[in-house]
Amino acid sequence: MTKKHVLILGGGFAGLACAQKLTDERFRVTLVDRWNHHLFQPLLYQVATAGLTMSEVAQPLRGILSAQKNVTTLMDEVTRINLDCRQVHLKGHVLDYDYLVIGLGAKTGYFGHPEWEKHTHGLKSLKDAMQIRREVLLAFERAESAADAAETERLLTMVVVGGGPTGGEMAGSLAELSRRVLKNDFRRIDPSCAKVHLIEAGPKLLPMFPGGLPEYTLERLTSMGVHVHLNSPVQEVGRGFVQMAGERIESDIIIWAAGVEASEVTRTLAGIPLDRSGRIEVLPDLSLPGHPEVFAAGDLVALTDPKGAIVPGVSPAAIQMGQFIAKLVTAEAEAGTRPAFVYWDKGSMATIGRKAAVVSLGRLQMRGFPAWMMWLFVHLIFLMHMRNRINVFIHWVWSYFTWQRGARIIQP
Amino acid sequence: MTKKHVLILGGGFAGLACAQKLTDERFRVTLVDRWNHHLFQPLLYQVATAGLTMSEVAQPLRGILSAQKNVTTLMDEVTRINLDCRQVHLKGHVLDYDYLVIGLGAKTGYFGHPEWEKHTHGLKSLKDAMQIRREVLLAFERAESAADAAETERLLTMVVVGGGPTGGEMAGSLAELSRRVLKNDFRRIDPSCAKVHLIEAGPKLLPMFPGGLPEYTLERLTSMGVHVHLNSPVQEVGRGFVQMAGERIESDIIIWAAGVEASEVTRTLAGIPLDRSGRIEVLPDLSLPGHPEVFAAGDLVALTDPKGAIVPGVSPAAIQMGQFIAKLVTAEAEAGTRPAFVYWDKGSMATIGRKAAVVSLGRLQMRGFPAWMMWLFVHLIFLMHMRNRINVFIHWVWSYFTWQRGARIIQP
Numbered sequence: 161m162t163k164k165h166v167l168i169l170g171g172g173f174a175g176l177a178c179a180q181k182l183t184d185e186r187f188r189v190t191l192v193d194r195w196n197h198h199l200f201q202p203l204l205y206q207v208a209t210a211g212l213t214m215s216e217v218a219q220p221l222r223g224i225l226s227a228q229k230n231v232t233t234l235m236d237e238v239t240r241i242n243l244d245c246r247q248v249h250l251k252g253h254v255l256d257y258d259y260l261v262i263g264l265g266a267k268t269g270y271f272g273h274p275e276w277e278k279h280t281h282g283l284k285s286l287k288d289a290m291q292i293r294r295e296v297l298l299a300f301e302r303a304e305s306a307a308d309a310a311e312t313e314r315l316l317t318m319v320v321v322g323g324g325p326t327g328g329e330m331a332g333s334l335a336e337l338s339r340r341v342l343k344n345d346f347r348r349i350d351p352s353c354a355k356v357h358l359i360e361a362g363p364k365l366l367p368m369f370p371g372g373l374p375e376y377t378l379e380r381l382t383s384m385g386v387h388v389h390l391n392s393p394v395q396e397v398g399r400g401f402v403q404m405a406g407e408r409i410e411s412d413i414i415i416w417a418a419g420v421e422a423s424e425v426t427r428t429l430a431g432i433p434l435d436r437s438g439r440i441e442v443l444p445d446l447s448l449p450g451h452p453e454v455f456a457a458g459d460l461v462a463l464t465d466p467k468g469a470i471v472p473g474v475s476p477a478a479i480q481m482g483q484f485i486a487k488l489v490t491a492e493a494e495a496g497t498r499p500a501f502v503y504w505d506k507g508s509m510a511t512i513g514r515k516a517a518v519v520s521l522g523r524l525q526m527r528g529f530p531a532w533m534m535w536l537f538v539h540l541i542f543l544m545h546m547r548n549r550i551n552v553f554i555h556w557v558w559s560y561f562t563w564q565r566g567a568r569i570i571q572p
Numbered sequence: 573m574t575k576k577h578v579l580i581l582g583g584g585f586a587g588l589a590c591a592q593k594l595t596d597e598r599f600r601v602t603l604v605d606r607w608n609h610h611l612f613q614p615l616l617y618q619v620a621t622a623g624l625t626m627s628e629v630a631q632p633l634r635g636i637l638s639a640q641k642n643v644t645t646l647m648d649e650v651t652r653i654n655l656d657c658r659q660v661h662l663k664g665h666v667l668d669y670d671y672l673v674i675g676l677g678a679k680t681g682y683f684g685h686p687e688w689e690k691h692t693h694g695l696k697s698l699k700d701a702m703q704i705r706r707e708v709l710l711a712f713e714r715a716e717s718a719a720d721a722a723e724t725e726r727l728l729t730m731v732v733v734g735g736g737p738t739g740g741e742m743a744g745s746l747a748e749l750s751r752r753v754l755k756n757d758f759r760r761i762d763p764s765c766a767k768v769h770l771i772e773a774g775p776k777l778l779p780m781f782p783g784g785l786p787e788y789t790l791e792r793l794t795s796m797g798v799h800v801h802l803n804s805p806v807q808e809v810g811r812g813f814v815q816m817a818g819e820r821i822e823s824d825i826i827i828w829a830a831g832v833e834a835s836e837v838t839r840t841l842a843g844i845p846l847d848r849s850g851r852i853e854v855l856p857d858l859s860l861p862g863h864p865e866v867f868a869a870g871d872l873v874a875l876t877d878p879k880g881a882i883v884p885g886v887s888p889a890a891i892q893m894g895q896f897i898a899k900l901v902t903a904e905a906e907a908g909t910r911p912a913f914v915y916w917d918k919g920s921m922a923t924i925g926r927k928a929a930v931v932s933l934g935r936l937q938m939r940g941f942p943a944w945m946m947w948l949f950v951h952l953i954f955l956m957h958m959r960n961r962i963n964v965f966i967h968w969v970w971s972y973f974t975w976q977r978g979a980r981i982i983q984p
Contacts, residue, residue: 233757297608301608304647345632347643347645348644
């Protein structure tokens with residue numbers, strides 16, 4: 161009998177977790193990704209600020225899956241999904257499937273202002289991160305040989321939009337880069353004069369964190385030299401500026417960490433309900449309405465689980481979904497008999513530069529150094545499956561004591 | 573009294589060594605480089621074959637020189653040198669100098685066939701290395717989803733031109749990549765079917781090595797699966813092919829390690845004698861004829877030292893020249909009273925893949941594993957000044973036992 165073919169779209173947390181759990185030889189698995197690597201997104205901001213190198217947060221998918229002989233990896237881009245013909249169209253060719261798992265993830269969202277994209281940098285891919293690193297490092301280089309003070313100030317002004325974890329970590333890391341890492345590297349300019357603005361539409365930073373953690377984050381970032389703008393929805397973004405109500409910031413480096421929307425491929429799913437940001441409204445078992453053989457996982461899924469929890473677009477949720485789907489497929493459970501996916505909230509954490517982080521685990525709340533140690537520990541565990549963990553760890557220990565960042569190489 | 577201004581062009585081995593030795597506060601030093609990093613070129617082939625990451629062979633110049641307060645680093649490109657006005661024209665602006673040190677290095681040379689450049693990859697810069705890595709890894713990815721056997725074979729054919737150390741190391745490393753590193757990563761193709769051709773115009777590989785070392789190298793590379801073509805001068809290079817006398821190889825990946833010529837900036841030096849490949853024919857004290865205040869160092873220098881040794885274009889020679897010039901400048905020695913530069917040959921070594929290398933130190937000759945250990949040791953010493961040595965070392969130890977290469981990330 162021919163093996164059933166499970167086609168997984170996307171090698172992110174969801175797709176990879178699903179593939180790794182599909183070890184049953186009765187299934188032939190194909191994993192398709194645009195790139196040849198799995199990306200550890202939570203540390204992407206470190207690549208953007210020259211703290212880590214590309215290969216310390218990314219790992220070749222083939223390397224991860226090389227031992228799993230029933231998995232074939234293809235580097236190609238998904239253009240269209242035809243649910244009725246059970247076919248997926250790639251740039252290269254067309255693939256059939258018995259089971260389909262859609263884990264194509266999310267991209268940067270601009271709240272209905274796609275025209276803002278070309279003026280800003282997202283922070284979703286290695287490419288984004290490498291571009292930001294390049295722009296930021298070049299800005300300091302240009303400032304060092306700038307003609308006048310006005311040009312210098314403009315070059316050394318950076319804006320981060322979005323007060324969530326990504327935005328907060330990014331702003332904090334940029335502040336450290338200018339105030340500590342590059343401190344002694346220049347002769348004509350003082351890098352610590354660089355202005356880092358963090359813009360948040362709502363009344364507080366890290367709104368999803370309880371207790372005093374948002375206030376603590378605000379206080380920490382401010383003391384690190386970050387200019388935080390609360391209650392400041394962005395009205396307009398153009399070439400070299402961000403416009404808020406009553407305030408305009410001139411900057412060529414605008415990092416957009418304010419919103420995400422699902423991969424546009426979801427728009428090609430005929431007759432499948434999507435929410436405003438293009439996320440798939442899946443059934444409780446993560447399958448698509450009317451298509452029990454098709455599942456979606458990760459942050460392109462819009463789902464409220466049986467316990468009433470809105471499943472967030474974070475890596476633990478994506479991994480849990482991927483594994484849940486792998487179990488259903490392996491069991492070949494009929495649509496009616498399937499359990500519902502239940503999200504296990506492992507809590508959330510965010511780091512605010514060196515020695516400072518916030519952690520929220522159920523009732524437990526932590527801040528400052530202990531929280532930072534915990535953040536470090538958890539991320540090292542996460543990185544465990546990556547061969548780079550030793551290097552990353554040494555990098556971190558080294559950076560902690562020397563304030564050096566090894567990846568300060570401008571992308572040729 | 574105003575400090576004398578020493579302008580150093582190029583942050584390679586020569587320029588950096590010179591800057592680092594110019595600690596005398598009586599001098600104001602400006603170091604200009606096209607990039608923001610110093611590159612450890614001897615390991616560039618490892619970046620090209622995904623063995624090392626960019627930031628493991630490159631280090632920010634500002635980081636290296638941050639403690640040396642009399643040195644200013646500028647990232648800019650030299651367009652023209654005006655010896656009579658004592659001015660150097662950069663893309664950005666114009667700089668005056670009291671002393672000038674030209675260490676702009678060499679670029680890939682095509683023996684009067686500049687039109688071949690666009691069909692080949694050089695291996696002089698990080699950009700070259702990253703392009704080669706990208707092309708090589710993409711070739712395997714494309715082959716995995718190739719339509720027919722012919723296309724697969726074409727995709728998996730790689731050519732290295734030039735049987736010197738760079739070419740030999742490159743070919744060996746490519747052979748290992750396909751036969752060992754990627755061994756289990758693919759399902760449809762067998763990566764070890766990849767053909768690596770090494771083309772040398774002369775009768776032997778590594779001709780500069782004595783005794784049986786060239787023969788040993790040939791035997792090793794052949795046993796590693798490299799197709800070595802001796803006595804095969806390249807007659808023509810075009811889009812996707814290399815033509816030798818009687819043989820033509822179809823390949824989209826052609827790596828050119830056959831020749832170098834001096835940076836074209838030397839052509840702007842009015843009235844200064846250059847050799848065929850544009851290298852500056854300096855006086856014994858490394859200064860330019862008629863310009864005792866201008867020196868040249870590194871592989872854009874053509875010089876035979878008093879002991880009759882032709883100074884080779886290798887990093888030890890460049891470092892020795894840079895330091896020699898720094899001493900002359902610091903002593904402010906008059907033209908007539910200066911000693912001649914004498915090259916100290918520390919011997920030469922080349923690695924031929926894992927566990928195999930050749931070493932020649934005066935009378936001493938080594939090959940195989942002991943030579944490889946020596947190569948490893950010497951290169952770690954070289955890397956000592958780089959903060960990355962620990963990472964590189966771990967990378968190497970890791971790769972040695974696992975055959976993994978961590979940098980197998982396709983450049984986004």
